[in-house]
Structures are given as C-alpha cells and as structure tokens.
Amino acid sequence: MPELPLLAWVLVVAALVIGILAGHFGWGSRWPRSRTKLHPDYLTGLDYLVSEQPDRALDMFLKLMDANADTIETHFALGTLYRRRGEVERAIRIHQNLLARQELASEHREQAMLALAQDYLRAGLLDRAEGLFQQVCEVPRLRASALDALRGVYERQHDWQQALGVYRQLARIKAAPPRFVAAHYLCELATLAMERGETDNARQLLREARAETKPFPRAAILRGQIAEGAGQTDLAARLLRNAVYESPKLLQDELPHLLRLVGPEGRDKLLEELVAQAAARDFSELKRLVFAAIAADLTDAKPLRASIERVFAEDATLHAVCQETRSPQVERIAHEIGALLAQAEKYRCNECGFAGRSFYWHCPACHSWDSFEAYAIVKLR
Numbered sequence: 001m002p003e004l005p006l007l008a009w010v011l012v013v014a015a016l017v018i019g020i021l022a023g024h025f026g027w028g029s030r031w032p033r034s035r036t037k038l039h040p041d042y043l044t045g046l047d048y049l050v051s052e053q054p055d056r057a058l059d060m061f062l063k064l065m066d067a068n069a070d071t072i073e074t075h076f077a078l079g080t081l082y083r084r085r086g087e088v089e090r091a092i093r094i095h096q097n098l099l100a101r102q103e104l105a106s107e108h109r110e111q112a113m114l115a116l117a118q119d120y121l122r123a124g125l126l127d128r129a130e131g132l133f134q135q136v137c138e139v140p141r142l143r144a145s146a147l148d149a150l151r152g153v154y155e156r157q158h159d160w161q162q163a164l165g166v167y168r169q170l171a172r173i174k175a176a177p178p179r180f181v182a183a184h185y186l187c188e189l190a191t192l193a194m195e196r197g198e199t200d201n202a203r204q205l206l207r208e209a210r211a212e213t214k215p216f217p218r219a220a221i222l223r224g225q226i227a228e229g230a231g232q233t234d235l236a237a238r239l240l241r242n243a244v245y246e247s248p249k250l251l252q253d254e255l256p257h258l259l260r261l262v263g264p265e266g267r268d269k270l271l272e273e274l275v276a277q278a279a280a281r282d283f284s285e286l287k288r289l290v291f292a293a294i295a296a297d298l299t300d301a302k303p304l305r306a307s308i309e310r311v312f313a314e315d316a317t318l319h320a321v322c323q324e325t326r327s328p329q330v331e332r333i334a335h336e337i338g339a340l341l342a343q344a345e346k347y348r349c350n351e352c353g354f355a356g357r358s359f360y361w362h363c364p365a366c367h368s369w370d371s372f373e374a375y376a377i378v379k380l381r
C-alpha cells in the first residue's frame with residue numbers, strides 16, 4: 001500500500017485541532033453552547049498519530065468523538081484517509097461508530113452509510129457493500145455516487161447484467177461513464193452466451209455493443225469468432241483485420257490468429273498491408289508490428305525484412321543490443337528476442353501498472369476498462 005503523504009496527516013491533524021477549537025469557542029454555530037475546555041486526550045491522540053501508534057490514536061479519537069459533536073466532518077475525513085491508506089478496518093470502525101450514534105443528523109447518517117459501503121467494497125466484502133449502496137441509492141443527493149459504486153460491485157462480481165442495468169439507471173440521470181463501458185458489459189454477456197452455444201443471442205448482444213460505440217474492436221473480434229465457428233472464414237478474417245486496424249495493440253495476440261485465417265496464400269499480402277498501415281502512422285506503430293511479427297516467428301517473412309532492419313537501425317535500445325552482442329545479424333537477434341518475448345510480461349495497465357503475460361479488457365487490479373497496452377519492448381531494457 002502506498003504510504004499516505006505526511007502532508008495529508010498534517011491536514012487531518014490540523015482539521016482535528018480546528019474542529020476542537022471551533023467547539024471550544026463556539027465558531028460556526030448560531031446557538032450558544034456551554035464552553036468546554038480543549039480536551040487533553042486530543043493532544044494525546046495527536047501524539048499517538050505522530051509517534052505512529054495509529055490504533056491507540058484511533059481509540060482516543062473515537063472516544064472523543066462521542067463527547068464532541070463538532071468533529072463529525074473531521075472524522076469523515078479521517079475515515080477516508082484510513083481507507084485510502086488501505087487501513088480499511090480502522091475506516092470501518094470510524095464509520096460504524098458514527099452510525100451507532102442515536103442523535104446523528106440524517107444527512108450525516110446517509111453520508112456514513114455511503115462511506116461504510118465504500119469501506120466494505122475496499123475490503124472485498126461485496127455483499128455488505130451491495131446492500132448498503134442499494135439503501136443509499138434511495139437518497140437523491142447521493143444517488144449518482146451510490147449507483148456508480150454499485151456498478152463497481154457488480155463488475156467485481158462479474159454480474160454483467162446487473163452492471164448494465166445500473167449503467168442504464170446512471171444514464172437516465174446523466175451520470176453514466178463513457179458508453180464504451182456499456183459496450184464492454186454487452187461483450188461480456190455475449191461471451192457468456194457464446195459459451196452456452198446461444199449464437200443468435202450473442203450476435204444480438206454484439207449488435208447492441210456496436211450501437212453503444214463504433215468502432216468497437218472487441219465486438220468485431222467476438223463477431224469474428226462466431227463467423228469462424230460457422231465456417232465463414234473470409235468474414236472472420238475481415239472482422240479481425242478491422243479490429244487490429246482500429247486497435248493495433250491487439251496485434252501481439254491476434255496476428256497468429258489472423259495469419260491462420262488468411263492461410264499461407266494470403267500471408268504476404270496481409271503482411272504488406274500491415275506494414276503499409278503501420279508505416280503510414282508512426283515509427284512506434286511500425287515497431288509494434290515488428291515485435292508482434294518477431295513474437296509470431298515471422299522474422300524471415302520477406303514483406304517484413306525492410307521494416308525489421310529499419311526498426312533495429314533506428315530504435316536506440318535495439319541498436320544498443322546489436323552492438324553489445326557484437327553481431328551484425330539482425331535476423332539471429334530477432335530470433336533471440338522472439339524467444340525472450342515468449343517468456344516476457346507482454347502487457348501493462350496504463351492506469352495502475354499491473355503487468356502480465358495475458359491481455360485483459362478489464363484490469364484485474366484497478367478495474368479500469370481498456371487500459372492494457374503492449375509492453376514487452378520496455379522489458380528488453
């Protein structure tokens with residue numbers, strides 16, 4: 001877990017002190033109140049925080065919270081900080097303690113329920129999180145936050161139908177994430193339908209995915225699989241070709257598949273098209289194609305030869321590798337790199353840095369959609 005920056009703790013501590021002083025002097029209140037002395041236990045609590053005894057500090061703050069109603073917002077802040085720091089049990093204690101208070105104002109109770117649900121989600125207690133988020137959805141001012149969090153719960157449960165339902169509710173209040181997220185839910189449902197052998201249902205779901213957003217390479221790949229299963233090889237090849245055109249990062253996994261679909265007689269024509277397409281974009285796209293081709297054992301393919309040599313000459317890292325090995329034989333080094341690629345982590349999530357050998361549409365670590373990028377080139381450094 002990342003350490004919380006010291007500044008964040010200083011801000012919370014400052015907020016606690018201000019909260020107490022406000023309580024002490026009656027700031028921010030229209031009503032006279034009995035003047036209370038600054039409680040010495042607060043300073044003890046701060047001491048515990050500073051001396052890194054967080055459990056003792058938390059005990060102290062919870063005890064004091066019961067005695068001082070002015071610090072509620074500060075305790076919400078403290079709970080959020082604990083959750084973000086990964087100390088979910090402490091966050092749960094704070095929010096449960098708030099909810100146990102009889103005199104808690106309704107807006108604070110609703111806020112505490114939302115916060116506790118977020119704690120449960122972070123702790124992986126999905127059923128408890130789901131129940132609380134559903135209750136909070138009934139509160140108009142918190143509805144968008146609670147629905148969006150509920151969408152996250154269903155994603156983690158792989159309950160794509162429910163996730164799609166919540167997405168539609170969010171769309172009705174204009175609080176939905178981008179439409180490609182709904183298209184991914186529809187593709188997940190189509191994949192399940194294909195596994196059950198319900199091809200017509202899958203095709204309908206893929207049509208709905210394409211209606212959400214176009215182009216959508218994932219839908220094209222799945223539709224291609226259905227076509228291939230039905231013996232429509234040309235259609236399958238065309239759909240896969242479109243998918244890698246729209247999303248070249250798919251080349252690394254899909255190039256061998258595409259080559260199988262076009263057959264030996266279509267290989268060179270396909271490679272020529274891919275080279276022309278990559279060269280028309282930029283050097284990084286050509287490099288991507290060359291690495292995908294090397295990984296697919298196409299180092300000897302004639303349409304690729306000039307591109308492979310150009311990438312080896314112009315890419316600084318590969319140029320250094322060639323010189324280090326004191327070998328002018330690009331082809332041999334390309335084979336060696338191909339062997340390395342077979343073992344390497346090939347993809348990395350742009351959002352959280354999670355890396356692995358498999359491609360995911362939905363990052364298993366941070367749950368972002370479409371955040372995986374081909375990465376093996378970096379691993380060679």
Ligand SMILES: [Zn+2]
Pocket residue numbers: 349350351352353354363364365366367368371
């Ligand atoms: Zn991620």
